[in-house]
Amino acid sequence: MEKAAAAAEEEHEETWAWTWGAGTDGQLGDGGFQDHHLPQPLLLPPPCRGRVSFVAAGGAHAIALTSDGEVFTWGRGTHGQLGHGSVENIPHPEFVKSFENYSVTCVSTGWNHSGFVTGLQIPKPFFLLPFRSSRFLPNLIISASGQLFMCGDGSFGQLGTGDNQSRNLPFEVPFFTSKHVEKLALGMRHSLVLLKDNSIYGFGSARRGQVGKSASKNQKFYNIPRLIDGFPNCKIVGLYANGDHSAALDESGQLYLWGRALVGERDDDQPRAAFPSLSISQVALGWHHALVLSGGELYTIGAYRHQKHNPTLSENAVVQQLNLTTTSSTHHELSSISNLEKVPPIEGEQVAQIAAGTEHSALVTDSGALFTWGWGEHGQLGLGDTCDQVVPQRVNLGGRSSGSSVSSLGVYCGSGFTIAVSLA
Secondary structure, three states: OHHHHHHHHHHHHOOOEEEEEOOOOOOOOOOOOOOEEEEEEOOOOHHHOOOEEEEEEOOOEEEEEEOOOOEEEEEOOOOOOOOOOOOOOEEEEEEOHHHOOEEEEEEEEOOOEEEEEEEEEOOHHHHHOOOOOHHHHHHHOOEOOOEEEEEEOOOOOOOOOOOOOOEEEEEEOHHHOOOOEEEEEEOOOEEEEEEOOOOEEEEEEOOOOOOOOOOOOOOOEEEEEEEOOOOOOOOEEEEEEEOOEEEEEEOOOOEEEEEOOOOOOOOEEEEEEEOOOOOEEEEEEOOOEEEEEEOOEEEEEEOOOOOOOOHHHOOOOOEEEEEEEEEEOOOOEEEEEEEEEEOOOOOOOOEEEEEEOOOEEEEEEOOOOEEEEEOOOOOOOOOOOOOOEEEEEEOOOOOOOOOOOHHHOEEEEOOOEEEEEOOO
């Protein structure tokens, strides 16, 4: 009996990836097709333990990226967004064979599309050599790094392939073949790409200005990547997209917003510098809100559609009415009174990582504690119910020791589901 208990405890302690929330398309990756209101084990292959470096969570599918460049996908596959050559939903992570000979460096998910940036493509026999000599490398490399591959729904041109066709296998975007892609961010039906030369391109749905200035007001989409201009002379270090929102962050901590309005009521088809009084270190976009981390303080921009601010929490949730100047890179100035709602601080903890789903949010503290709040209809808060929460609530990840370092835990929010992984 003691052996059985010890075995059960050992199995419990071995959990290193968790998932919860909406699961009817298999997006929880737990082998089933139902919602879960508490964290469940995510069925990533055992060899991935300690190797997952990032997870992208979309409308109802997800991508896990390992430290050595392998990718696994699962969830809704109805448009081919899983990249396995089919349109089936898959309830557990599967290796994407198209990248067997690639090292993938960046991944992102939209509502029904996926993107992958690759490093050097090297023939598999190279990995089987007893040693790797750099003098043989020039003969082994097939293609350069920084190439972009897309799959899934292309009905709004969000794959950037020059047509509006969907693809169920990763397809290299010809436009970027001679360029070097560094970062990728996918919104609901649009895509953003940051190149090594610091230029940003957008493609897909253009109705809210999320891919930059349109040739006409009636332009609904662009299926060929187009340069998004309007940035000042600055180095872009972060690129973000969700819903119809687009954002970028420069190395000084200046945030740029465009697309559907988060600040004020007017959509914008040019990047605008927002909240210049803040030096922002992290950004997470939702559909109707965003999170920004600045100087250790966490703020929300916008509002949750399902839940407004609770005035009874005014002592803890400080609403700062800041008269902040939002400045465009073309030196036109737009002044607006913007609501930044300060997220209640967690006593004795510092925020280390943030994430935003459609209308819910999550954070990890410097001690490795996980908190969620916002929309909870599908159990995506991981608290055992379907209630909304106006302030961060601690999530209990069974089998994970308290006090784990933040570097070992990452949290990622999809539309109505959440994933937490012990990172590489």
